Amino acid sequence: MENFKFEVLHECKQTGARVGRLTTPHGVIETPVFMPVGTMASVKGLSPEELTEMGSQIILANTYHLYLRPGSDLIERAGGLHKFMNWDKPILTDSGGFQIFSLSSMRKITEEGVTFNSFLDGSKHFIGPEESMRIQQQLGSDIVMAFDECTAAGTDYEKSVEAMERTLRWLDRCSKFDFKGKQMLFPIVQGNMFADLRLESLKRTIPYAKCGIAIGGLSVGEPKPVMYEMLDVLQPHYPKDMPRYLMGVGSADCIVEGFMRGIDMMDCVLPTRIARNGTAMTYKGDLTIRNAKYKDDFSPVEEGCDCYCCKNYTRAYVRHLINTDEIFGGRLLSIHNIRFLNRLVNDIKKAIWEDRLKDFRDEFFETYEFRREQDRQAFGKNAE
């Protein structure tokens, strides 16, 4: 397993958060790290060169979507995902497990796996643990995710146990797949919002974790304090010699709170999705750039940001592009949002080195305005 190695370079004395270095066949990833999502073998609207310029080190792609189109056979023939999409840095592929959850209306789960209807043409398909591993092998990603069952917030205890147990049995099957040392399997902890289940899931998942471990099934509709509580429960029990990946979480506040709780990797569609929908992420909170109040605002999206968008364009211009459905608007905000999260992670990394991440976190929330009333209240920050 010499293709993969993880070293912890520093541990924050205030929080236990870490700075580390994960070596993969396609290069080194410095953690903590935020990973943009490129479901269809493309981070929507952005080129690999642009991603590199923004400081992104690794991206996600998706088993489910690429299996359906253009087909994992085709990508294998193309020479693998890296070559196919011209991205030579590390790639992590999700297993399709999340689509069991997000496309729940079109599937049926059995012990063997999941039968589902394609969202493209309704055709029937089957993916189980073995199929997911096989597809991810064809894609040739560096990090392979286990095929798991993610449950929604509010799922009752009994059903949460059921999904957790099935995830563990599926994990055992995933672990038997031979990636020949070229790809590394990350198992996924489930357990919904039940502390005892989370702990049990973690304990029984650790034996399968060789080079990394993931926390799934969070940010699925629960209030943020509940998610943080789950992370608090888990933090003392993670293996120390491998990265911990919190799946699908990527608002600025959650990133700060997550890395503070010992997480090393996160991914999210949020920065690119809300960018296309007209929202910019900043240190002061999310800015709905499409709002009329930015019509005559000739300042950059975020003062002091070093991204291509902020260095060259104004809020008024970006708003104009978004409001006229010009693709360039979504591109500019995507560039800004990803760059913003990378800057935020860099600042977090610096604070870890300086053993002051807790202080950094407090300073961050002094100026960060929550977007949703629900979050303001949960944080004890009332709208003025």
Add this chain to the structure above:
RNA sequence: UCCUCCUUAGCUCAGCGGUAGAGCAUUCGGCUGUUAACCGAAGGGUCGUCUGUUCGAACCAGACAGGGGGAG
């Protein structure tokens, strides 16, 4: 000069006897391992004007005004 058609939300139009709807635009909200350049909500109209008919008119009749087309 005559004939004919049109005039309803900012725009394009639907409604054709029981006091108004859509799409787009506008404004706002939401998006967290992407079925998402998406989804949702709100604001906005004395139905060209006037006079009739009718229990009741955006809808029927007449006149007038503005506009399109045609004939001379």
